[in-house]
Amino acid sequence: MAETRDSKDHWVISRDKMQCLIDALADTGYEVLGPVERDNTVVYRNIATIDDLPLGRVDEQDGGRYRLVDGDGQSLFAYVVGPDSWKQYLHPPAIKLFSAERTKDSFTVKNDDNPDTKFAFFGVRSCELQAIAIQDKVFLEGAYVDTHYQARRSDVFIVAINCARAGGTCFCASMDSGPRAENGFDLSLTEVADESEHYFVLEVGSERGQNLMCSIPHSLATEDQVARAENIVSQTTESMGRSLNTSGLKDLLHENQDHPRWDDVANKCLTCANCTMVCPTCFCTSVEDVTDLTGTEVSRWRKWDSCFTGDFSNLHGGSVRTTNKARYRQWMTHKLASWIDQFDTSGCVGCGRCITWCPVGIDITEEAAAIREDSDAGGDNHE
Numbered sequence: 285m286a287e288t289r290d291s292k293d294h295w296v297i298s299r300d301k302m303q304c305l306i307d308a309l310a311d312t313g314y315e316v317l318g319p320v321e322r323d324n325t326v327v328y329r330n331i332a333t334i335d336d337l338p339l340g341r342v343d344e345q346d347g348g349r350y351r352l353v354d355g356d357g358q359s360l361f362a363y364v365v366g367p368d369s370w371k372q373y374l375h376p377p378a379i380k381l382f383s384a385e386r387t388k389d390s391f392t393v394k395n396d397d398n399p400d401t402k403f404a405f406f407g408v409r410s411c412e413l414q415a416i417a418i419q420d421k422v423f424l425e426g427a428y429v430d431t432h433y434q435a436r437r438s439d440v441f442i443v444a445i446n447c448a449r450a451g452g453t454c455f456c457a458s459m460d461s462g463p464r465a466e467n468g469f470d471l472s473l474t475e476v477a478d479e480s481e482h483y484f485v486l487e488v489g490s491e492r493g494q495n496l497m498c499s500i501p502h503s504l505a506t507e508d509q510v511a512r513a514e515n516i517v518s519q520t521t522e523s524m525g526r527s528l529n530t531s532g533l534k535d536l537l538h539e540n541q542d543h544p545r546w547d548d549v550a551n552k553c554l555t556c557a558n559c560t561m562v563c564p565t566c567f568c569t570s571v572e573d574v575t576d577l578t579g580t581e582v583s584r585w586r587k588w589d590s591c592f593t594g595d596f597s598n599l600h601g602g603s604v605r606t607t608n609k610a611r612y613r614q615w616m617t618h619k620l621a622s623w624i625d626q627f628d629t630s631g632c633v634g635c636g637r638c639i640t641w642c643p644v645g646i647d648i649t650e651e652a653a654a655i656r657e658d659s660d661a662g663g664d665n666h667e
Contacts, residue, residue: 294505294513297473299482301501302334302360305443305471306406308499314404314441317373319363324352326366328373331406338363345452345525345636347645359477361407364451365635369564370405370412374436375419381571383583396432404441408469410462411454411633413444415564417468421627422567432586441492444469446513447520453636455526455649461633463520465489471496474513485513526636528649529656534621536656541613545654550609552644557590559638559646560615565631568596591615616648 297305309316310332318331321338331337342355343363355362380396408416416437423433447454447463456462465472470493473484485505488494505513560566570589575582589596592611597604605611623631632648639647 293487294510295486295488295497295502296505296509297484297486297500297502299360299477299484302484304500305496306331306333308496309404309406309441309443311499312441312496314402316404316406317370318406319361319366321352325350325368326352326363327368328370328405334360337361337407342449343451345454345640347453347639347647348642349645350640356477358482359448359475361445361473361475362449364447364449364454365409365412365637367562367637367641369562369635369637370408370416371419371564373403373405374416374440375423375433375567376436377588379432379586381584381586383581386580399436402439402441403436404443406443408442408444408465409447409635410444410465411456411459411635412564413442413465413468414456414459414461414633415635416442418565418627418629418631418633419567421629422565441496442469442471444472444489446472446474446517448475448516450520450523450525451636451640452525453639453647454524454634455528455636456634457521457524458526458528458530458649459630459632459634464517469493474516476509476512476516483509485509526634526639526647526649528632528634528652530620530630533652533656534624536659537617537621537652540655540659541617543655543658545651545658546609546613548654549612549646549651550607552646553592553608553612554643555592555594555608555611556643557592558641558643560590560592561588562637562641563619564633564635564637565619566590570596591618612646616651619648620652 306316316331317328319326319338320329320331320336321341326338326343337360340355340357340359341352341363344351344353382393382395384391384393423430444465446465450463469489472487472489476483476485486502488497568589568591569586572585572587573582574585591614594603605614619631
């Protein structure tokens, strides 16, 4: 059994009082976003009641495979993660940067207004908290701050959920990003559900989280309740669907740019960009100008892009990365190696989405392990 934390720091909310938490967030002025079932997947959309959650649903995930099936019929958070990430609300797929309209003698420019909406993210996994922290580094730190991200991120209220099970492609334990939410949340929940009991053990992570507790019926957790919650998370840690050896991984990838494994994966990769679209940390964009047919109105949009697209690396003389090999190598090496050089953290949080949603089931953990195995065996790392 996992080491038990101090029960004085934990509270309990019964299942039938969880609606009070959603109501309290809405009453405080937040637009509450949480997991819902759409088209046989779990995605993040507006929620108003606990009935909007994927009640009793469990996801089965493997390379190139995702299915939702019926679970115990009562758990609110038995699934893990789907194709959506919270990135879509903080770093949206398309943002209008500005628009301009031509008049008779001049033109007017209108900057895109940042949203006034305050978001509450309900049901954020630990790996997703780490992804948000990584994007905070990208967009908020350094000399250049992304004001669009800043406006959306500033007032976000986060209700985290500790994972009670690991998905088939999860490897967050390898990346030190889960399955327990350690920081970055306002409130954190662990669901305890069996035939006789159903409650949530709660931890407070911020002052505004503490203030919100005043609106939610709760009681002090007992040592046994805390121990049960700790044991659930401990079992999840021990049942990861995948693992990734990160020891020396940055240098390993930098030193094996011409490894024959890149050709092997290139023969399978469709360069469809699914892995970058579902990734909660990828942030590449392009800028597009759009005009109407009369030429009197124009708008400039920033849209998600991917290093897998043919023209992403296009310069004046053409594309720098013309092959599948070059594009996959760029993505994986950036994600696991050069990202560390840029932002002092890996760009991977071990959520497994890139594995699940790859149409041909390419597995980033397998690719890294294959290169390591050959290197450890003293194999030639050149073509």
